Amino acid sequence: MRRHLLPVLIFLLLATQLFLHAQANKKTGGPQTPSQFLGFETGADRKLADYRQISAYLKSLAAASSRVEIEVLGKTTLGEEMIMAVISTEENLRNKAKYREIARKLADPRGLAPEQIEALTAEGKSIFLLTCNIHSTEIGSSQMAMEWAYKLATTSDPETLHRLGDVIVLLVPSLNPDGQIMVTEWYRKYLGTKYEGGAMPYLYHHYVGHDNNRDWYMLTQIETKNVNRMVYHEWFPQFWLDEHQMGSYGPRIYIPPNADPVAKLVNPLVHRGNNLIGASMGWRLEEAGKSGVIYNYSFDAYWPGGTRNTGWWKNMFGVLTEVASARIATPMNISPTELQGGIKGLIQYEQQINFPNPWPGGTWRLRDIMDYELLVSDASLETMSKYRHDFLRGVAAMAGQAVRSADAATFWRIPAEGQHDPITASRLVALMLEHGVEVRLSGDRKTYLIATAQPYGRFADEMLGIQRYPEVRLAPNSGILEPYDVAAWSLPLMMGVQAERVKIAAEEQRSSTVIQSAIWPGGGLPGKAAYYSVADRQNNVFALVNTMQKAGGSVFLHRALGETPTIVFAAHPQLAASAEKLHLHLDSLPAFPAGTTPLRPLRIGLYKPYIPSIDEGWTRFLLEQYGFNVKNIENKEMRAGNLNGNFDVVILPDSSKEVIVEGRGGREGAEEFPPEYTGGIGKEGVRALRDFAEKGGTLIALAHASEALIGEDFGLPVRNAVSATGAGEARRAVSTSDFNIPGSLLRVYVDSTHPVGYGMPEETAAFVDAPLAFQTSSPAPDTQRSVIAWYPDDPRDILLSGYAHGAEKLARKAAIVAFTRGKGRIVVFGFRVQHRAQTEATFPLLFNAIEWGAAE
Ligand SMILES: [Zn+2]
Helix, strand or coil, rough: CCHHHHHHHHHHHHHHHHHHHHHHHHHEEEEEEEHHHCCCCCCCCCCCCCHHHHHHHHHHHHHHHHEEEEEEEEEECCCCEEEEEEEEEEHHHCHHHHHHHHHHHHHCCCCHHHHHCCCCHCCCCCEEEEEEECCCCCCHHHHHHHHHHHHHHCCHHHHHHHHHEEEEEEEEECCCHHHHHHHHHHHHHHCCCCCCCCCCCCCCCCCCCCHHHHCCCCCCCCCHHHHHHHHHHHHHEEEEEEEEEECCCCCEEEECCCHHHHHCCCCCCHHHHHHHHHHHHHHHHHCCCCCEECCCCCCECCCCCCCHHHHHHHHEEEEEEECCCEEEEHHHHHHHHHHHEEEECCCCCCCCCEECCCCCCCEEEEEEEEEEEEHHHHHHHHHHHHCHHHHHHHHHHHHHHHHCCCCEEEEEEEECCCCCHHHHHHHHHHHHHHCCCCCCHHHCCEEEEECCCCHHHHHHHHCCCCCCCCCCEECCCCEECCCEEECCCCCHHHHCCEEEEEECCCHHHHHEECCCCCCCCCCCCCCCCEEEEEEECCCHHHHHHHHHHHHHCCEEEEECCCCCCEEEEECCHHHHHHHHHHEECEEEECCCCCEEECCCCEEEEEEEECCCCHHHHHHHHHHHHHCEEEEEECCHHHHCHHHHHCCCEEEECCCCCHHHCCCCCCCCCCCCCCHCCCCCCCHHHHHHHHHHHHHCCCCEEHHHHHCCCCCCCCCCCEECCCCCCCCCCCHHHHHCCCCCCCEEEEEECCCCCHHHHHCCCCEEEEEEECCCCEEECCCCCEEEEEEECCCCCCCHCCCEEEEEEEEEHCCCCEEEEEEEEEEEEEEEEECCCCCHHHHHHHHHHHHHHHHHHCCC
């Protein structure tokens, strides 16, 4: 009964809304306010518009106003339409192609004389990108976007109209529409219950949750790609404001200046421009009586992984704001005694020069969040108007300096041939092109060349070079400032691609040409044969194995002593097209080789805890990308046991033992979920995993999840070598003053004769972000253990890129260990083997671990 009632109600609601909408338009002839359109007051307690409503509103505004146009950025992961409102005067919108072109030329002013740059600066308009709600629970800005758009579309205030004459606003109401919808639905579902405004027991992006703001140099997600294309290929905004929310018990809003440390390669003018905008934000907030404004707090100027800050290396101004959160749309009453600092820039919650007017406590609601956001949006528009010429000229000046300050003969040289995995090398080149970096191909088509002397040259240097984290101390004898996120993003190391920064002879430069797309290795079959083979050393081989198994083809593993193992495919109607698509060239085999074992298709179970594991999402994303047959396993199924009936491989993603076994701890530790989402796999689940491995399954634990397997329950001869107190207590036992590797690339050696190490080079870069390495010992007769990867003997050899304090604790310790016991296999990874789908160099270790049991 109830099931049929809901659609009817929704229909009636929509029909009423459409009717009211039509009425209002008839009456006023102009656009409706968001509240009129939605039928409720925007920003009111416990009221939220979901993304579809927001998008419908902005479209209605565009239909009714000549100051608003809608551009579609693309589809989202779950198929929503991702939109952007372009807002300016009617005249500017009519000429938007011209202004885009001016912005493009100023972003790459090579070949322009100073007078030409001045002329473009005089003629151009500031382009101001405002993005909202990348983190879905930070919901205020998605609601604010409607109000601000309405205000700009309908105002008759001469000052605002003047600003719109100077500035073209690009307003993205949500960088993650899918998550905005998930959060609104969850919020509405639990309104009026004790769970109102609480966290969801799943990720708010289908794959990557909060990490959608960690994807801006690797561009793996479709939403990131959509926006990246608009920014660096279509609009070239001079300024990007990204509006976020932070915790509830500290300052009310963070504005620039950023906190330390600061990235060496970013042009200092970026910070000058950002601080100018920040100063105007602070002024307008204070003037409006808004307290609790802080700067130089928490958010550094070093890390390039989030929205607007990737653009700093591309001569773009970019600012982050963070407003204190309510419980989604539910007000919070915060007692003065609950206010706290404890973060870089505000150790005690008290008046400081960067926090001159502390918020005294009280009620904090969605309306407050939106009001602060409206003020910083307005202040940005004001500054982009007032300093229009400076921002336009500033971008061109920084681009010019990037070209002039670099050595014209110095290039990044990426050989197209002779790479360990040539497809991954092409992928790196394609990624650079996607970022707007200029790439050249040598005359003999064998080498890619990336000039350091180009507008995005400093971005190329940042991404292709190695990082050394600056050890900034704020006072003598104080500890160093810790990185905000990870400390390394050296793409060649992460991807296993050879790239070197070298001088290129003038002749080679002259014979090279600029390319628009990467050259991919030619794939396909050499001719007709019954069997084909390919060396098992390229990531795409795994994708071809999975594709052919899904198509019903036969796939084999061929091992010969002392040789790199190869994969053998039986002839199949889809083989040629699939190999071509994956850029894999197969050799034909004269005869079916001896020493060949069939590879059976595998059913992979990926554990999904209720305390969301972002690594679960990344792992699922990566395995789907490579065509693995992966399904989630939740607690109930785990506890029920008999996992072998449904799965050949079970993967525990990076989550702590407490999260996995008991369903407590983790970042959202204090959150209470509805009862159906509580608990972990429990003792039964641990027993089920042990049974699964003993009866022939392959059990894989990623990073912290290894704590669940190396304790006494499994009796494996291994412990965490970095922990002071033994297995399972790693994070609590080691303080960052003894060991701090916050996401760095470390050298490990690999045993490529073991199935888990097949096809790997002797040494590779492992992404490490936790005090976790293994000390093994000689096992009981029923167990075999193999150390698959290990750290160098000499601590000085360990760090490749990033920051490593206490690296000596890793010296000569194991990084990956594989066990066999009974009929089954267990593999524990001490580092982040597929971190954020970025570490292509080590993907094969995970894929091999999955496939280990397929040949038996
Ligand atoms: Zn955020």
